[in-house]
Amino acid sequence: MTRMSAEQRHRVRFILNGEPVDRMCEPRVLLTDFIRHEIGATGTHVGCEHGVCGACTVEIDGWPARACLTLALQIDGCKVRTVEGLTGKQGRLGVLQSAFRRNHALQCGFCTAGILISLDILLARDPRADEAEIREVLTGHLCRCTGYAPIVKAALEAAAALRGDTNREAIDA
Amino acid sequence: MKPAAFDYVRAESLDEALEVLRHEGSDARVIAGGQSLMPMLNMRLSKPRVLVDIMRLEELRKVEPRQGRIVIGAAVRQAELLEWPSLARELTLLSLALPWTGHVQTRSRGTICGSVAHADPSAELPLTLLALDGEIILRSARRQRRVAARDFFRGVMATDRNDDELIEMVELPTTNGKRCAFREVARRHGDFAIVACAAVETDRGARLAIGGVADTPVAREFDRLGGSALDDALNALAWDLDARDDFHATARYRRDLVRMIGRDLIAEVTR
Numbered sequence: 350m351t352r353m354s355a356e357q358r359h360r361v362r363f364i365l366n367g368e369p370v371d372r373m374c375e376p377r378v379l380l381t382d383f384i385r386h387e388i389g390a391t392g393t394h395v396g397c398e399h400g401v402c403g404a405c406t407v408e409i410d411g412w413p414a415r416a417c418l419t420l421a422l423q424i425d426g427c428k429v430r431t432v433e434g435l436t437g438k439q440g441r442l443g444v445l446q447s448a449f450r451r452n453h454a455l456q457c458g459f460c461t462a463g464i465l466i467s468l469d470i471l472l473a474r475d476p477r478a479d480e481a482e483i484r485e486v487l488t489g490h491l492c493r494c495t496g497y498a499p500i501v502k503a504a505l506e507a508a509a510a511l512r513g514d515t516n517r518e519a520i521d522a
Numbered sequence: 523m524k525p526a527a528f529d530y531v532r533a534e535s536l537d538e539a540l541e542v543l544r545h546e547g548s549d550a551r552v553i554a555g556g557q558s559l560m561p562m563l564n565m566r567l568s569k570p571r572v573l574v575d576i577m578r579l580e581e582l583r584k585v586e587p588r589q590g591r592i593v594i595g596a597a598v599r600q601a602e603l604l605e606w607p608s609l610a611r612e613l614t615l616l617s618l619a620l621p622w623t624g625h626v627q628t629r630s631r632g633t634i635c636g637s638v639a640h641a642d643p644s645a646e647l648p649l650t651l652l653a654l655d656g657e658i659i660l661r662s663a664r665r666q667r668r669v670a671a672r673d674f675f676r677g678v679m680a681t682d683r684n685d686d687e688l689i690e691m692v693e694l695p696t697t698n699g700k701r702c703a704f705r706e707v708a709r710r711h712g713d714f715a716i717v718a719c720a721a722v723e724t725d726r727g728a729r730l731a732i733g734g735v736a737d738t739p740v741a742r743e744f745d746r747l748g749g750s751a752l753d754d755a756l757n758a759l760a761w762d763l764d765a766r767d768d769f770h771a772t773a774r775y776r777r778d779l780v781r782m783i784g785r786d787l788i789a790e791v792t793r
Contacts (some may be wrong), residue, residue, distance in 0.1 A: 350538045352572070355527035376530035376573065379564075398523035399561035403627060412601060412630030418560035419631065422530055423553075423575060467627060488711040489625030 353422065363427050365390070366434035374421045381405045383421035384431060392432035392462050396491075403490035406463035407431050413467045413489070432462035435469055445469055445507040454503035456494035464490050468504050476511040478504075525563035529572040536581055536661070539574045539688065544663040546572050547685040553577075555599055557624060557632030558640035574688075582690065587612070590698075595691045596636075600629035600647075613694055615702035615720055619650045622704065625712040635689040638674075641681045644715040644734035646706070648675055652739045653720040653731035654694050658682075661690040668693075675738035697722070701791040705783050706734075709770060716771045717779040721787035728788045735763040735776050744788055756784045 353359045358373035365388065372387055381395045384407070396404035398417045405416040408430035435443050442450065445468055455461040464487065471478050471486050483504045487497060533539035543550050549571040553559050562568040576582060582597035585606050592612055594603065600623055603609060603616070610617040623646045624632055637647040638658060651658070651671040658674045660667050660683055674682045683689065706718040715734035722729050724743065731741040742759055744752070760780040765773035 350531060350534065350541075352542075353530040353532075355529050359530075375527070377525045377527050377563075379524065382524070398564050400557065400628060403625075406627050409630070413627045414630045415557075415627055417564065418556055418628070420530070420553075420556070420560075420573075422532070423556065423577070425532075485711070486626055489627040 359422060361421050361425050363424050363429055365429050366431060376420065376422055378421045380407070380416040380419040380421050380424060380429075384416065384429075387421075390431055390433050394459055394462055396459065401491070402460070403463045403467070404460050406466045406490070408434075408466055408470055411470070413470050413486075430466070432465055435465055443469075444510050445472065445504070448503040448507040448510070449500075452499045452503040452506065454495060454499040460490055460492045460494075464492065464500060468507070472504070472508050472511055476508050478508055480505060483508075523564045525560075526566055526569040528563075528570050531572060531574045533574055533576050533579060536576075536579055536690070537663070539576050539579070540661060540663040540686075542572060542574050543686045543688060550574055550685075552639070552688045554597055554633040554636045555631035556636075557628045558636055558642070576688070584691075587696070588693070591693050591695050593691050593693050594634050596633060596689050598634055600624070600632050600634060600637075601626070603634060604629065612696045612698075613654075614697040614700070615654055615704060615722060616650050616694070618702060618704035619646045619720060622646050622706050622708075622712070622715075622718070628712075635692055638692060639681065639683065639689050641675055641679050641738070642714070643678055643737055643739070644718065646704075646715065646718055646733065649718055649720055649731050649733035649739040650704075651692060651694065652741045653722050653729060654697070655729075656692055656694040658689055659691045659693060660684075660687040662687040666690065672741065677737045700724075701793075703787040703790040705787060707779055707783070714770075717776055717783065719780070719783045719787050721784075721791045723791040728791045730759070730784050730788060732759070732763060732780055732784070735765045735780065746792060752785065752788065753781070756781045756788075759784065 353376050362371045384390050384393050394404040396402035400415045400418045406413050407416045410427050437443050467486050551570040553573050553575050577597050582595040584595045604620050637645050656671045657668045669682050701723040703721045706715045708715050718733040720731045727745045733739040760777040765776040767773050
């Protein structure tokens with residue numbers, strides 16, 4: 350049995366946005382803090398730290414999950430994707446991100462990283478997702494700026510683009 | 523909002539996990555998906571000396587039929603169970619309640635048994651277990667024992683589990699074509715229930731279970747009652763639950779919801 354002592358740092362290995370990570374951390378370190386402080390990837394935001402606000406949502410093995418309710422040691426061997434993993438080549442915005450920009454689906458931007466991850470997973474699984482499904486996913490996030498309507502609009506527009514039925518106006522020049 | 527320091531054991535066998543519990547007792551906590559425990563740790567409402575992670579134990583990852591009942595292991599995540607093709611047929615009530623359990627972002631990691639172990643009075647899964655007359659199978663280094671859901675939940679986040687035990691699995695009778703209904707009122711879909719109700723058709727009428735009001739979920743049998751007799755019985759239940767005013771809702775509102783949703787659900791399953 351391996352008992353990892355509270356005072357010592359222990360090895361944790363996983364894939365972050367396609368790149369292998371091999372670092373050390375104490376057992377009590379949350380995935381949020383590990384990603385931000387140890388790796389330096391600050392796109393993932395820390396809001397409530399008890400699983401309510403959704404700002405820290407990341408993708409773990411294909412599922413959206415709260416990084417603040419996950420210990421870094423728990424994801425040893427997993428595949429993790431954060432908002433940094435959503436941009437296309439040369440840092441260009443992805444389809445969903447472009448739709449967010451066009452529709453003013455963010456104002457302060459604090460909740461945005463988590464929402465993008467949740468919606469990206471939804472649309473990757475089912476680009477036919479309708480408004481009800483999009484709103485259902487959004488119940489796991491708090492946004493205090495937008496009132497959600499522009500977020501829903503952006504998600505529907507991105508879904509249409511991913512399905513291929515879109516018109517020229519909807520695409521960024 | 524960071525957990526206090528703890529040792530971490532990634533159990534490689536069930537025996538190993540049980541051994542830690544035998545030695546450490548109440549200083550140890552079992553972690554599976556962590557969706558109930560991690561908030562407690564972050565807020566330091568719980569400060570265990572050692573955390574035992576059971577999520578890598580294949581033997582706890584099963585969902586299987588066993589003599590007209592379904593066994594759900596401690597490492598089965600809520601999202602995984604939702605994807606089990608037989609869920610709607612075999613465990614109709616659970617298929618109705620699970621979408622109300624947290625959000626897709628917490629069901630992805632949270633387990634069925636973890637929510638049962640946590641025993642939040644407003645949680646959907648303890649309520650469902652009670653409504654279906656399910657059983658909790660507890661395991662320690664010494665023995666395995668079964669406890670009926672109606673005897674397991676003792677109070678707010680208090681259960682019949684001893685310090686050296688973990689929930690190995692829960693067992694539910696298949697709903698087998700019986701009508702089931704579930705409804706909940708919360709501030710936001712997926713948040714803690716102000717009132718959650720589950721109803722199951724029985725031979726004599728319906729069993730109605732209520733969560734979010736009393737310190738534990740409460741179930742009651744309703745024979746086929748007509749008109750005002752049913753209203754009286756529901757009113758008695760609403761008062762028996764001893765609702766309290768809190769930040770989210772008044773006691774009066776909770777009693778109203780019990781009376782109204784209770785009536786609707788009983789009608790739905792006895793129709």
